[in-house]
Amino acid sequence: KTRTIKIEDIHAQAEAFEDAGKILRGGGLVAFPTETVYGLGADGFNAEACADIYRAKGRPSDNPLILHVADRKMVDSAAIVTPLAEKILAAFCPGPVTMILPKRDAVPDSITGGLGTVGVRMPDNDIARAMIRAAGVPVAAPSANISGRPSPTTAEIVAEDMDGRIPLIIDGGPCRFGVESTIIDCTGDTAVILRPGAVTREMLEEICGSVALDPALVGADTVPKAPGMKYTHYAPKAPLTLIHGAPEKLEKAFAEEIQREQEKGNTVGIIVSEELSEKLGQIVPKELIAVYGPRGDYYEIAAHLYEALRFFDNKKADVLFGEATEEDGLGLAVMNRFRKSAGGRVMFV
Numbered sequence: 001k002t003r004t005i006k007i008e009d010i011h012a013q014a015e016a017f018e019d020a021g022k023i024l025r026g027g028g029l030v031a032f033p034t035e036t037v038y039g040l041g042a043d044g045f046n047a048e049a050c051a052d053i054y055r056a057k058g059r060p061s062d063n064p065l066i067l068h069v070a071d072r073k074m075v076d077s078a079a080i081v082t083p084l085a086e087k088i089l090a091a092f093c094p095g096p097v098t099m100i101l102p103k104r105d106a107v108p109d110s111i112t113g114g115l116g117t118v119g120v121r122m123p124d125n126d127i128a129r130a131m132i133r134a135a136g137v138p139v140a141a142p143s144a145n146i147s148g149r150p151s152p153t154t155a156e157i158v159a160e161d162m163d164g165r166i167p168l169i170i171d172g173g174p175c176r177f178g179v180e181s182t183i184i185d186c187t188g189d190t191a192v193i194l195r196p197g198a199v200t201r202e203m204l205e206e207i208c209g210s211v212a213l214d215p216a217l218v219g220a221d222t223v224p225k226a227p228g229m230k231y232t233h234y235a236p237k238a239p240l241t242l243i244h245g246a247p248e249k250l251e252k253a254f255a256e257e258i259q260r261e262q263e264k265g266n267t268v269g270i271i272v273s274e275e276l277s278e279k280l281g282q283i284v285p286k287e288l289i290a291v292y293g294p295r296g297d298y299y300e301i302a303a304h305l306y307e308a309l310r311f312f313d314n315k316k317a318d319v320l321f322g323e324a325t326e327e328d329g330l331g332l333a334v335m336n337r338f339r340k341s342a343g344g345r346v347m348f349v
């Protein structure tokens with residue numbers, strides 16, 4: 001049976017963190033909040049405990065885990081900090097960023113997929129860091145979803161996927177950003193973004209000068225350097241197609257696609273901005289419209305995207321259409337996840 005502890009006051013609930021620390025040190029799993037998404041944690045130096053993460057998620061074993069740390073000393077215990085990583089630590093940590101670094105021997109090969117490198121992340125969430133401190137070791141944690149599903153941004157959504165599979169969920173309320181951390185390869189002289197996130201390319205360029213994107217992110221037919229980026233991901237249960245176009249063209253394009261599907265007898269759901277939802281309210285019933293936020297407000301959209309993708313789980317939608325965003329700033333991370341959830345299907349109008 002899974003227990004959930006809601007944290008109302010981090011200082012008054014020391015026993016919650018003691019419980020979590022004890023479970024983690026004993027080789028057990030604890031789901032916990034971060035500023036990006038909820039993580040499914042285990043002692044990062046305990047290969048057997050980490051093997052349970054793969055089992056609980058149904059995660060392919062070649063997909064490495066990242067280590068969550070509470071402070072600089074823990075970074076050094078897990079990885080060798082390169083000059084580039086020093087800059088990123090100073091500018092963005094704690095924060096929504098994961099640095100890929102040469103690993104230390106303490107990190108089991110079974111959690112790095114044998115890569116020789118390890119992802120290290122210092123979350124900007126007091127509950128997460130208090131839990132890591134209570135564990136006393138770096139905490140290995142992927143997102144706390146069943147493999148392939150959208151990442152959880154609330155404790156309730158964690159429970160949908162993990163109930164009965166883990167002993168404890170720490171509930172810290174909804175996550176601030178809603179998309180996973182920016183993964184940056186820091187092993188060389190130039191920062192390479194392997195997965196976009198809330199530390200944007202533009203923000204990194206100010207600190208590190210030139211910044212590269214993993215070619216696989218921009219459509220090149222290459223194997224992504226972050227192994228997890230090659231999998232189908234975030235997929236809703238009905239097939240999703242994105243529609244990209246200027247705002248004044250979207251209403252007509254959506255209406256045509258929706259009507260075409262409805263004529264075939266299909267029930268259509270849409271994942272759209274507030275603006276477009278108002279225009280399509282006549283042809284799509286309310287319970288089949290997931291609104292991700294105001295058009296162009298990437299912070300709101302990122303924070304609600306995964307919930308929107310799960311919105312249709314218990315509904316009988318046969319096909320889904322989504323409104324694509326632009327790709328500047330945090331829009332790059334939003335569209336990276338949205339495009340994956342659509343299996344790459346994007347229509348341009």
Ligand code: TXA
Pocket residue numbers: 034036037038039040063064065066098100112115117118119121123141142143144179180181183194225226227228229
């Ligand atoms: O925001 C986040 O990063 C969340 C929260 C819980 O911290 N965690 C998260 O973990 O998104 P996960 O496992 O779902 O995604 C980690 C990604 C995977 O795509 C994995 O392949 C990649 O990081 N990765 C891990 N270690 C790597 C390495 N040594 N080199 C390249 N990519 C790596």
Ligand code: MG
Pocket residue numbers: 142143151
């Ligand atoms: Mg994940």
